[in-house]
Amino acid sequence: RAEDAARSLALLGALPGQQPVACVLRPTVTSLAPLLALVAHGVPVLLLHPRLPAADRETLARRAGATRLIAPDTEALPRTRAPVPPAPQTIEPATPLAILPTSGSSGTPKLVVLSRGAFVASARASAANLPLGSDDRWLLCLPLAHVGGLSIVTRALEAGSAVVAYDPGAAGLLTRVTELAGLMQRCRATVFSAVPTLLGALLDASPPWTPHPELRAVLLGGAATPAPLLARARARGVPVLVTYGLTEACSQVTVTPFGTEPRVANGTVSAGRPLPGVEVAIDAEGRIRVRGPSLCTGYLDDRAPFDENGFLITDDLGQLDEHGNLFVLGRASDRIVTGGENVDPAQVEAVLHTLPGVSTACVFGVPDERFGELVVCALAVDAAFSAPSARVLLERRLAPHARPRRVALLDRLPLLHNGKIDRAAIKRLAAARLEPWPPASSADPQERGA
Structure with missing residues (x-):
């Protein structure tokens, strides 16, 4: 499928090339095929959420200098029997792999540039805590336009693991919880990523959802994990690993050490400890600062978000306990x-x-x-x-x-x-x-x- 997509993209003039291609992708095989083709050929991918209005998609594509805007799940790529264009033998680690818009909750979205080397560093750091093998199956139901969804793909590529793609459709995941729970059982997923809201919905599902024995980890991030939700998950036997991450750091920065329980202090659930190679510091204002090889190159059309020592300055507030566990206390702007x-x-x-x-x-x-x-x-x-x-x-x-x-x-x-x-x-x-x-x-x- 990826080779067919490469033929189609070459016909469109999207590859070979060094300019970004804007992609409206869903967690489907149809979307994954052109994504893999572009990554293999070293073409940066601007990932856009399917719910973005058309005008916003076009604006972001222009800002990124994208040569094409494709949406393979709604508009099929052209078919051709032309030879598969050869992929480069080597691609420099500093080459951009993805450009991801921030959420834009406080204004115009920033365009975060993430290199191939950053994704590799992030995948290897994640695997140092949660090793992946060829028999692992990571359930992908998060949007590919978010770094949490895209990182599932890059981690699986690095480890040679399988990805099970599930698209809930326009209605959204929270309306398809029973179907999602059934899929997890049928595909025997070993790893699953979710936000707390989704895990809560799974625990409320009818008939009750109980994780199967092969499920090794549920990575929970994207928002604070309420202590009562963690307690419910523990009681149900859900192997929760709480994470903290952000787009500018290729997703994970900290995570609960595999095989342990998340720490809870004063009703706040810890987001775990820094991944290998990642440094986390708390500055005088209480902001979380991050340094390591998985950080972004910068913003495409804005000033770099780093201090003079190479730390990423986040808008998140936090505390580190005596064991190095990070407790995220919210956003400075809130x-x-x-x-x-x-x-x-x-x-x-x-x-x-x-x-x-x-x-x-x-x-x-x-x-x-x-x-x-x-x-x-x-x-x-x-x-x-x-x-x-x-x-x-x-x-x-x-x-x-x-x-x-x-x-x-x-x-x-x-x-x-x-x-x-x-x-x-x-x-x-x-x-x-x-x-x-x-x-x-x-x-x-x-x-x-x-």
Whole structure:
């Protein structure tokens, strides 16, 4: 299939060449074939999510200087019987393999350039923790336009393992959980990557999903892992390895050591330890900085995201414990300053997720004339939620300045296409539904003034 795709791409003038080809790919064999052909011929691939509007696809393709824009699952590549064009004998490690747009949640997406050498370094570091063999089957259901999905392919290529591709279609993974669980059983997947929202849906599936004995690891990342979700997964026998990563680092930076359990401290689940060859540091502002061979070359049309010592400056806040375990505390840009006190939403969300009846939580700040900002939250709850009981737990678990002053109770919280909560949409949705909570307390100056 990859050879046929190479013939078609040559007919389109996409290879041989050094200019990027923009690809709208789904986790299917039809999409994987041209991806593998382009990688084999050293042509950089600009990966675009299928849900992107056509105008946004074309804008990103122009920014990247792409020669072609293909979407093989919706528009078949031309067929030809021409000879397969020869692939280069050697390709320099510094050659770009992929260009990936960031999520763009805070503005125009940046175009992250990731080299072939970075992907190889990342795959080998991952395998040092979780060895892969020819009998492994990694279930691919994440978008190929995200580094977490693409890295499944590159790790399998490096190790000679199999990839089982599953495309949930336009409706999304959360609507196809029962089918996904059945596929995992039938294909005997040994490794599976997911975001916490998807794992939670699998644990809620009916009939109940129980991992088969051949499943060695479920890599969980993309968002904070709530401690109650981890406890449920453990009880079901799910071999969870929590990860922290980002596009600029070819996915994984830290991961739970294989064969161990993720550490939990003060209700926050650790994202594990740095992979071999990767350095993680916490700067004076509490930001996570990363250095190693798996880092990106830079941004295509923006300044390089590195400091003078070669560390990638992230927007994530974190702490390292005495054993080198990383605890991610949220994003610096989400930090709330209320009455002169800093509040990191992820830490408050970790507590809210322990409340009975709360399935999803989103904490954010709203302007306040007296305190600058007030901490508020939106919660997706069910019938088990009790406001009085929740108030008691919050007063025990959170400092006064970190307790949410307003709450919006919703049936569900909007999600982005990558499974993360859509903070911008939640803020808009919750704005008109925020109500006072918890009750005023004479010992709490914010409650008296709120």
